[in-house]
Amino acid sequence: MASMELASFPILSTILLSTIVALLVIMLIPEDRPKLVKQVSLGFAALGVVLSLLVYVSYDVDKGGLQFVERFLWVQSIGIYWFTAVDGINAPMLILTAVVLFTGVLTMWELETRVKEFFALMYLLVAGVYGVFMSMDLFWIFVWYDVSLFPMYPLIAIWGGTRKEYGAMKLTLYLLAGSALILPGILYVWAVGGGHTFDLFELQRMGLPAHVQRIAFIMLYLGFGILAGVWPFHTWSPVGHVAAPTAVSMIHAGVLMKLGAYGILRVGMTLCPEGLGYWADLMALLATIGIVYGAFVGLAQTDLKYVIGYSSVSHMGIVGLGLATMTVDGINGAVFQMFSHGVMTALFFSAVGYIYDRTHTKMIPELGGLSNTMPVASAFFIIAAFCGVGVPCMSSFWAELLVFISAVKTYPVRGVLAVISLVVSALFMLRVVQKTFYGPRNERWEHIPDVPLALATPRIILVGILVFFGLFPRLILDVIQSAVVPFVSSL
């Protein structure tokens, strides 16, 4: 019904533009009206949620393929197109972004220092994220990719916590070092493809020579892989997350890390199927190591955010493993995992953020018994932990199920190892939960109030999404596979 009108309306560009407009509007608001800044931010975030939901809902699963396509020439001489579209892979990602932004804004409702700048930068970051997810042109993918990375520096360095300057610098440099591999990769592909188009799908149709694909793929894989937390390029993740303020951690771990995996899928695997075939073994190996390693290292952490950081490494390993299988289920699962891990980590960080804001510590030994004083805040963390453990009827369970099945099929030994590591991850999640939230009442936190409803709302939304898609996985899985099935058959 509405999709006919929507088809002609440039809704994707509208989403993107709305974030940029938000950025400008926020910058024009006077410094001394932080409340207004927050309201405006929330308004635009809600708009983003509505629009991306609209896209998601009106995406025609039966038809599949690219929809809401906007494509016109941007730069003639080297063939840059403004090319945005939605398919089954990025439709969930758009929702994820919108939701995490929305909840992130709500989470930061109590921010008091340099409010305007914070939200402006956040919108800049999100503009980049939206841009990457919806662009189908290599140039724009790269542009938005970098746009989403560099605001991290001020965001962490100004509003961050533990060792913020070190963390911010490390994270930014590390990630941009990754883009130092992506850009040559993209340009290489472009140059080999004749140098007159950056259109992803045109390049895909050209079918690059095998040796080119190998070189290009490894560059793209490593480049995007750094952001995706691929072992052994993951160390920015814990450090950065520890340093970042809550909403930034949420967006970063929740959305930005997905950007890396999405990039591998969208750019690397689409353009270089043969390269993928050549390097898939390595991918699977690194991913498996990441899964196991993340879980084990997480076991020894004493800082809540470190724990989450390492769990992210482990979970993103699952994404990588799924991608490396090159099967429908594997990639389905990987995309699904991106989505659910995004929501889950956002929940994690927002729960930790609340706790940290009140107690001013995130050291596990100092906390303890928090469930007594703030049961709701604890509950959010615990739910996220269950999701991380892979408890069924939480959305990440399905993702893991799909990935593991195809991983065992494709790489039996590594797949089995990854499955076995689930025990360790359960151990480490529950250990954290136990040490942080269980135990006798702690007088130090006696006076701290529990989460008020306003601040609980974003977390409830996230929990709701986790459970909802856990109970009704088809709502997202069908969308994802409408893109993955043709994709895999083209590999």
Add this chain to the structure above:
Amino acid sequence: MMKWVLFSPELYYVVMAAVFFFMSLERQAEPRKLYKWAVILSGVGVLATVLGARLQGTLFFDAYRIDLFSQVFKILIAIGTFWVMLVCSELKGVDERRHAEFYFLMTICTLAMMMLVSAVELLTIYITLELSSYSLFLLVPMRKHDGEYAETGIKYFMIGATASAMMLFGLSYLYGVTHTTYVAEVVKALPRVFNQPAAVLGLVLALAGFLFKQALFPFHIWAPDVYQGSTNQVAAYIATGSKMAAAAMVIRFIGFGNADSGYFVQLLMVLSVLSMTFGNLVAIIQKDIKRLLAYSSIAHAGYMLIGILTMTEQGYASAIYYALAYLIMNFACFMVIIKVADDGHNLQIKELAGLHKRSPLLAMTLMLGLFGLAGIPPTVGFTGKFLVFAAALKKGYLILVIIGMVNATLSLYYYLIVIKAAYLLKPVREYLPVRVDGVTRSLSIALVVLMICVGIFPDRFMQLTEAAAAALLM
């Protein structure tokens, strides 16, 4: 007489120089008045060059070529000059009694560089190059109370004079093997004699002169001292206007060279890699922001060279685009420096502390400028790098591009340090808010808009640069 129309932008600057010359004869020229004149005249100069953009033809018995390439660079130089003039409102670094001469020399230098980009005859090139160098030699030591920086002038002079002597020596060999001073004929003759050691020697030494201007490794040694030691405005001028002329010269010379011989390209690659790496590495440890920018300019010369050494039209176009980008970004940084250090002292990085409070607009301009220099989208700097690397990859120089990108990441580190100072650090002592007048405000807004718009909508500019590159090869 119609031919003189071709020369009109240069003539305009001659007139402008004359105006300042006569002003310098005045007993006591009022600085404000001089500033106004300078702004107006250089503004009109921009107009004049823009109007002359589509001119084409040759003058002085083919010694002087006017084509889109030269005109584009003239516009860039004129814009650079205009912007520098705009920020001369508080020219505290120069003795008030010397302002007229300051503007005079500036104008002459601009004029010389404009002629330089059009000159296609070795002697003319040499002399116009010397003219621009000499005006800069004289501008640099003009700094008032320059105790610490007094040596800058002599260092610049000595290095410059040595380099120009070497260049002359090289030119003499070129003359010897090709028997002509016309660049076009030199080029025609070169492939024939390229197996002669003298030709190579001549070419390298001659190139050294141009690369010297561009501060490419290993001809960079003047840059840090000069940036640091000269008045902020002069440093800005050297970094922007002068850089444009140098870039034009290098492009033209290599473009003419068009030898595309493996060795030559390899050499340029090595130089560009060394330049990038050296500049970025040393920039990391700098404390003085101008010195830091000097090292970054060394690195940027390396990036630009990547575009040039592809020896393709696209490569030249990308280098021109890069030059444009560099002009905008670098000037943005310098403008902020000049405005923050309004008494003309040298700005240390830590003095930028709290800039975001003292002047949010300038802080943002600085941030965008620095991100642009680091090659972060959506700024123009990124698009420049993108095009340059694209051109290089079209020739298959993958490793070079990777090194370039790694260097870009490296450079981000010190740019971030500056940004950190501006946005993060608490000032150790209370600094006054930066006075931002209307001119500065509109200029910085214009720069911000330019940095983003030229970066995001590069199509127009790319068409222009491609046409210019095509004109170069015609």
Add this chain to the structure above:
Amino acid sequence: MNSLSTYLILAAMLFCLGLLGVLQRRNLIGMLIAIELMLGGASINFMAFNRFLAPEPAVGQIITLFVMGIAAAEAAIGLSIILALFRQMRSINVERAQRLSG
């Protein structure tokens, strides 16, 4: 004697002597003198090529003429800068001028 190489070698010697001077004289004026020598060497080159190789005998001479002009201007500027420095530092020893580094 009257061959091109002789002149070229002579020019090269002049040039390198100049270079040597530039590289190791401590007196700024001495360095300036050395630079003049370098220019002289280049000029000899031009004249020699003009005499032995070039199609038009006038061109080399003109170039040499221009070089002289340039050299004069250079000397004037160099000397003025040296004098200005001398007023500041009371010295024209180049080794005194090394405050800017790194």
Add this chain to the structure above:
Amino acid sequence: MMWLFKDPVLAAACTGTWLPFLAMLVILIFTRRNQRLSAGISIASIVTSLICAIYLFTKLFHAGVPVQYEVAWAMTPDLYVPFGYLLDPHSLLMLLIVATIACLVQIYSVGYMAGDPGFSRYYAFQSLFAWAMLTMVIAPGMLQLYIFWELVGLASYLLIGYYYEKYSASQAGKKAFVVTRLGDIGFFLGLIFLMLGYGDLGILNINQAAAGHQIPGPLVTISALLIFCGVIGKSAQFPLLTWLPDAMEGPTPVSALLHSATMVAAGVYMMSRIFPFFAASPDAMAVALAIGTVTMLLASTMAMATYDLKQVWAYSTVSQLGFMVMGLGAGGYFAGVFHLTTHAGFKALLFLCSGMFIHEFHTNDMRVIGQSGGRNLKVPMISMTIGALALSGLFPFSGFFSKEAIMGVLAQHTNKVWLFAGLLGALMTAYYSFRLIFFVALPRKLATVPAEDHGHGHGADHGDEHHGNAYWAMAWPVMFLASVTCVLGFFQAPLEQFLTGGHAAAAAHGAGQEGAGHGMGHYVLLAGAIGCALAGLAWAWVEFGRKRAPQEGFLKKFPLAEILFARRWYLDDFYRKALDTLVYGGLTSLFTRNDRRVIDGAIDGICKLTVGTGRMTSFMQSGMLQYNLLVMVAGIGLVLLFFFI
């Protein structure tokens, strides 16, 4: 929603399973602060579930063919995960049991948990558990079964660790979750292999296929063994049996729920669910038999050495589960299931009775309870004795019939070792059960009374004014269960008819062997089993019951053995040690150090190196003009060199 009314069976299944889930959501989100309302909602929902279960049971009692509903839960080209209900006799029976026990426990908990600050939370978890367990029971496919199996694990984690303030409780919850997870990994892998090898995980399908030898033999063996890992974990079989006794840290009703009919029984239930599949692999069956036997014996020995009321029942649960597994492993489908059924009843009874004691005396120590006058609580005392009799397998209580069934199956086995092991187990079971009963019922004023341990006083803050209500809320379920225990055994025949009649494959096994069991040897066996049980009883009487009994037990004379039993054969220590050295001390610290030093260190090192290089390189730009010039000239020289060499 019309389909709900069109098909009452489906409607009942849906309502029965999803209502507790809704109850949980409602409680967690809305009525958290209102404890009464929460309990009401939860109980109402579980009662409805029970009604639905009864309805389904009666409606489909004579249906004959299994009723199956399914919708695609998740569907990809290579994977089809249905969600639905498979209503066959076995699942209907289990549904009924689970619903009954859950319902009774929830009602019981009104009394037991009264006044607890986390009352609402408790009921939310109870509902969650009920939802997961009920759905698991009637799952038509192994994947759905696995999913809800995991959810059962989650719910039990929450329930066991309900007293999260207590370290031991949270530790026990974690242990339960992780250890069962360990088994689940095997289960999961087994499913994956099976799916990759066969392609379908529908319970009926794989049973048929395995029985019809459509699945290759090795695959069956491998996946059956792996799936059996799940049973080991969930049903606390050797070597993963230690979590179960720890799990007694939860509130006693929870223990009753978890360890009688539901959570731990899930393992056995799952095994019996795909019994034909297991049966297709003799190797897997042999392993199951062996493990079941070892578990049963080990747990029995442990039960003899503890003084903790609930621990005894916990060990006995483990032991009985092992016994069931033995039965199943020996090929006795009906025997295993029947024992599961009866065990559900009497074990819930035993736990609930213990709960009443604990609630009254705030201690778990049987000696203290006995001395404090435990026998004055008539209802639990009598009920517990009934339960103990059933557990020991004495006529006419339900345990007798089911144990006999299993013994019969074991007797069929060619290797009589299993039978003797079973008899030994029966002996020990009777011994430790009545050891406990005598401790409580016939206390001696002995000197060695340990000081009352307040750590166990969960209900310490219960107000006495609730006593009356609470007591009867607890007493009714107990009495109900006691009566069920008394009569259930006599339903063996109809149940057998019901269970095996509709199940062709199972019938072949079950009926054949049961039928053979009714031979001459049956009576010998009967006598032997009862004899063992009575011997155990007598032994306990000698040591604990009679007037002069030392109430010390023979174990005191074998301190080594006692320590061994009390320390659970050092299994826990072994795991702790293994965990500490291998996981924490080994891999974790190795990886962590590697992460900090090597990986992150390399990154930081590169950064430092870069800055250092910058510092070194900057010496090239010395202040000396002539050095700089020299650099330039050298540069030109190098460039020239580049060309000329």
Add this chain to the structure above:
Amino acid sequence: MSAWFGIEGVAHLAFWVVVGITLGGAGLAVFPRNILHNVVGLILALSGVAGIYLFLGSMFIALMQLLIYVGAICIAIIFAIMLSRPLHLEVPVRRLPKVVGGVGAALVFFLGLLGVIVKTCWQAAPERGTDWSIKTIGDLLLTRYDLAFEVISLVLLVAIIGAIVTAGFSRRLSS
């Protein structure tokens, strides 16, 4: 050997004398410490170069050389030395690395140049003009090298103004 006799011999001799003067002067300009000696050396060397120009066939340029270099530049240098007199007082220590580096670089450079000169096959233009007249030079100056000619005037203007401003002899500054 006949080359050493007769007119040609004289010319030879004169040539080598001129070369000697040039190189000797250059040595004198570079090596001694006394700056005045250096200036004398420079004068000698430049005069020698003027002689070389004579041998290269251009009387005009030779004269210009004497005029401009010796007459103008050297005098300017001497003036500068006079103005910065006190520098005689300080006799800094030589730094060995600098000397070694300088000498080494110059030597290597020279050897390189020597190699280049010898290795290169210098080819004369196929058609060579013979027009050495000053008139032609003048002509070319006003036609082909018109721009350069104009620009060099600017250069000199800049040099003059700049020298005045920089050295601080400005009328306004001195007053």
